[in-house]
Amino acid sequence: MATQSESTTFGRVNRIRGVVFENITRAAALVGVLALFVLLVYTALDAFQPFTAEREWYVLLLGTFGIPALLVGSYCWSNRTVGRVAIRAVGLALGTLALTTVLVLWLGGQLALLVVVASVFPTGAYLAYLLTHRRELSVGLQFVGIIVSGGGIASIVSFFLGTQATLVYAITVGIPSALLALFFLRNPAVGSLGVRATAAAITGTGIAALGLEVASIVLGMTVESSLGIPGESTAVGVYALGAVLGTGVYGAIAVRRRVPGLLGLFAPFVLLAGALAGFWFHREYVIVSGVVPALYGVTVVLPALAYVLDVFRTRSEGGRGLALPVVFALGLVIALQMHERFVLLVPAVELVFGLTTAGAIGTYGWWLSDRDRSGTSGVAVPVILGGGLLAGVVLGRRLGISGPDTWLTVDFLTNGSHYEPGLAGIHPALIGSLYLMVIVTFVSFPVGVGAAIYLEEYAGESRLKRFLEINISNLAGVPSVVYGLLGVGVFIRYGGLRLGAVVAGGFTLALLILPIVIISAQEAIKAVPDSLRQASYGMGATRWQTIRNVVLPRALPGILTGTILALGRAIGETAPLIMVGLAAIGGVPDSLLDQGTAMPLQVFSWALDAKELFRENVAAAGSMTLLIALLSLNATAIVIRNRYQREQ
Amino acid sequence: MTREMACGVSRRSFLAGAAGAGATGLAGCIKSRAEYDSGDSGDGNAGGPLSGEIGIAGSSTVYPLTRTMRVEFLDRHPDVRISVQSTGTGGGFGSYFCTGDRVINNASRGIKDSEREQCAENDIEPLEIRVATDALTVVVNNEADWVDCLTVDELAQIWGPDGADRWSDVREEWPDEEFELYGPASTSGTFDYFTEAIMGEEDAHRSDYSATEDDNTIVTGVKGSKYSMGYFGFAHYNGNSEAVKAVSIEDPETDAECVEPTLENAAEGRYTPLSRPLFIYVAKGALAQRHVAEFCRFYVRNVTSEELVADAVGYVPLTERQQAFQRGRLEAAIDSVTSDE
Known part of the structure; x- marks a missing residue:
């Protein structure tokens, strides 16, 4: 009190408040972190049971792992170059181990070994060879891109429409649009008008479809009953009308403004005719055999052939890059065929792990010595650490010294659900979560990044943009249970998926993290300095070229970081999955339409079990598995972000 | 150490060596899958192995018992996939079983009339199977x-x-x-x-x-x-x-x-x-599928098991007489749906 009155004079400033405040903030920071730390330690103790090990075991491990680790660590500390290499090598080894674990759990040890030997290694070696030949590399990657996108789009569309319809539309709509695209590229004026006209036609169709849907809901009946005409034909008629009207409106505007390239107006009609022909054909005829080969023939082989011809015609060099997907696919086929016919009588799992980590570390060391980089001896660090750990464990087992009675064992990762706590495992749930993550990535990444690019690069300062942005940030705060309800309503009751289907869960989680993906991608795009865009425009680049070659490459690490962190949120979500009907106990789904499970559901059901071992230890082991998966995702994000910051 | 290794072995010789070692290794340790399979699992399953999916929802009280039966059943029929959810008896009937989304519902009480009506609206005829006795x-x-x-x-x-x-x-x-x-x-x-x-x-x-x-x-x-x-x-x-x-x-x-x-x-x-019967309800139509019928038969066959019902879960197993009654009803139901076809 007394000091306060004195502090009015200059030179006697009271710092107590400042110091107190600083310490309060420090305490706040510590409370959060410590609470989390204690929670983690508590769970880890339950899962790993470190106190059940004999003391000799720890002494042994100290000898084989602890002391070498200390020595290596101090050496790396004194020699920074080696240290940096060592850190990267350890990271590389851990990453390889994680990826291999996923591969082994997914395919089983046998198939994983075959795939790694026959496909992954040759592909990796070929890729390493291509890395020194830029031209070949870009041709190879483009070729892979064409095959993957062709096959991917065909698979996705046939998932929704069925293989029959997809094949029909691929022929009647897909091939004409490819030809149109070629034509447009040669005649830019016609092309730009054609694309806009097509967009207008699609918008018209969309409005018509929406109107029809709203009308049928409002009228409370289907179109058939109200008009007395077969519903499907009516709907198609309305869609076609929408398309024609859309084209007409756009055409009228184009004619009045005297836009060049009016020929492009025929594009939507070509596509519409194709679509109608496809609809008619699909209604009247059924293709009896060879549907699947034909579909992938049209969507993969045809574009691939066209690209190969193009490469050989226009560019004499770069042809060798074409072998990249061939090597991969051939290896895969060999592996699958071998797996079908033969059984490997070797410890497959151990071999896979050994091969992949040795391959990765070896390649890294090779790469370093190839370029005469210093600090190559750092590559030995993961070998010393891992070898020491392994030696300690193996030696302990040989000498009969029992290690900790841990719950998170290999069996835990490979077993299914069981009523005995000691036999219970998380395998189906782990694979279920993996499938979910794949779906979430494939849905939320393109949609989210697309939306972010539109909002940041194209939308300008329009009202539409503000409206969208407000809604997106509101959606980011919607509780996950609400997304669960939405998932049940949209994907299951309306979309006709079965209750508990893997895709339904994946789509719901994708919607859940979509706002986060959009916002983080927007931030990443915003962070690209405007001067770069201006410079690009100044060089005469178009907006598309600027986005493609300047903005996206710069923003991509940030986008990836944001997306991966969002995936981390999705992998731990429980409530929406319960709503959508995924089960706590289930098998590994055969297809994405089957009943799914996920790790958080399994952990949740263990935590509610009557048996204490389930609640305390098995649930803890499950939580640790989930946490390790989550931390691996976050580590990936951090690695990407750090690389990015170094580059800047 | 690694530096020497990395520099001492040339790329080509390493590749050649690895390929050679791999090839010889592979040749020595593979076996035809047909041979391997036939030698390994010869329990002879008449009518081919069972496969398919069974979705189960319902009571959290019956859940541990069904989970136990699932594990034992999958031991014998690994190609069947069975999912079990714990949703509460009423929740299971209302949102999963009577809507036709799941074929079996665990129940710690008998089905209510309102639930029976809801099932009937969706053409689902529940068949009650008593599986254990609980002491609340x-x-x-x-x-x-x-x-x-x-x-x-x-x-x-x-x-x-x-x-x-x-x-x-x-x-x-x-x-x-x-x-x-x-x-x-x-x-x-x-x-x-x-x-x-x-x-x-x-x-x-x-x-x-x-x-x-x-x-x-x-x-x-x-x-x-x-x-x-x-x-x-x-x-x-x-x-x-x-x-x-x-x-x-x-x-x-x-x-x-x-x-x-x-x-x-x-x-x-x-x-x-407070001792009460525990049930599972099966959609009668689903019994036409062989794997569903077999799972129910397996369940009923084991409801007298001291080991599975009492030791593993903690409920009272049925008596032989009670079991015979449940089996009779189940077989009659299976016969009625399979003879319909």
Whole structure:
């Protein structure tokens, strides 16, 4: 009190408040972190049971792992170059181990070994060879891109429409649009008008479809009953009308403004005719055999052939890059065929792990010595650490010294659900979560990044943009249970998926993290300095070229970081999955339409079990598995972000 | 060390060596899959191996039993996929079973008429299979030394609507302290059965108690307070018999004295009125699928198993006579749907 009155004079400033405040903030920071730390330690103790090990075991491990680790660590500390290499090598080894674990759990040890030997290694070696030949590399990657996108789009569309319809539309709509695209590229004026006209036609169709849907809901009946005409034909008629009207409106505007390239107006009609022909054909005829080969023939082989011809015609060099997907696919086929016919009588799992980590570390060391980089001896660090750990464990087992009675064992990762706590495992749930993550990535990444690019690069300062942005940030705060309800309503009751289907869960989680993906991608795009865009425009680049070659490459690490962190949120979500009907106990789904499970559901059901071992230890082991998966995702994000910051 | 290795071996010789070693290695240790499979699993499965999917929802009380049966069944038929969810009996009927989304529902009480109607609207005919007997257990804190036995009337006073607030309201010699009550939520079959058995009518349960879907919350709650009380299925007491104290029940309708909740007492029919049957309900139409029918047969075959029902889960196995009755009904149902085709 007394000091306060004195502090009015200059030179006697009271710092107590400042110091107190600083310490309060420090305490706040510590409370959060410590609470989390204690929670983690508590769970880890339950899962790993470190106190059940004999003391000799720890002494042994100290000898084989602890002391070498200390020595290596101090050496790396004194020699920074080696240290940096060592850190990267350890990271590389851990990453390889994680990826291999996923591969082994997914395919089983046998198939994983075959795939790694026959496909992954040759592909990796070929890729390493291509890395020194830029031209070949870009041709190879483009070729892979064409095959993957062709096959991917065909698979996705046939998932929704069925293989029959997809094949029909691929022929009647897909091939004409490819030809149109070629034509447009040669005649830019016609092309730009054609694309806009097509967009207008699609918008018209969309409005018509929406109107029809709203009308049928409002009228409370289907179109058939109200008009007395077969519903499907009516709907198609309305869609076609929408398309024609859309084209007409756009055409009228184009004619009045005297836009060049009016020929492009025929594009939507070509596509519409194709679509109608496809609809008619699909209604009247059924293709009896060879549907699947034909579909992938049209969507993969045809574009691939066209690209190969193009490469050989226009560019004499770069042809060798074409072998990249061939090597991969051939290896895969060999592996699958071998797996079908033969059984490997070797410890497959151990071999896979050994091969992949040795391959990765070896390649890294090779790469370093190839370029005469210093600090190559750092590559030995993961070998010393891992070898020491392994030696300690193996030696302990040989000498009969029992290690900790841990719950998170290999069996835990490979077993299914069981009523005995000691036999219970998380395998189906782990694979279920993996499938979910794949779906979430494939849905939320393109949609989210697309939306972010539109909002940041194209939308300008329009009202539409503000409206969208407000809604997106509101959606980011919607509780996950609400997304669960939405998932049940949209994907299951309306979309006709079965209750508990893997895709339904994946789509719901994708919607859940979509706002986060959009916002983080927007931030990443915003962070690209405007001067770069201006410079690009100044060089005469178009907006598309600027986005493609300047903005996206710069923003991509940030986008990836944001997306991966969002995936981390999705992998731990429980409530929406319960709503959508995924089960706590289930098998590994055969297809994405089957009943799914996920790790958080399994952990949740263990935590509610009557048996204490389930609640305390098995649930803890499950939580640790989930946490390790989550931390691996976050580590990936951090690695990407750090690389990015170094580059800047 | 690694530097020497990396520099000493040329790329080509390393590749050649690795390929050669790999090839010789592979040639020595592969075996034809047909040979391997035939040598390994020769139990001979007439009519081909079973495959398909079975979706199960419903009661959290029956869930551990169904989980046990699932594991044992999958041991013999690894190609069948069975998913089990714990949704509560009513939740399972309402949102999963009677909508046709799941073919089996676990139930800790009989199906209600309203649920039967909902099923009928979707052309689903539920077939009831009794799978075990449970002894619903009332528990109090370990330090509550004044209470060892409760009559059904006292339970009704405590748990009924406008139930007693203080222990001394029920018996005068009991402490003058407020009750702290923990029980299952109203979606639970355990709640429905308890209400019916003690209060004698549906939904006549007080609502000012801590309701939860998670039986562990009841254990934690009762363990934490001296003046608390709760109830749940016997399996849950079995796993927590150290943490809480089970109360004996005196039923005025039978002349028996206080009867402890034990598996023997429930099996011999002395633990009334809180020993109750547990069921699974199967959509009759689904029995036409071979894997569903086989799973139900397997379930019924094992409901007398001491090892699976009593030891692994903690319920009372059925008697041979009860089993024979369930089997007869199941076989009749399977015959009726398979002969329809």
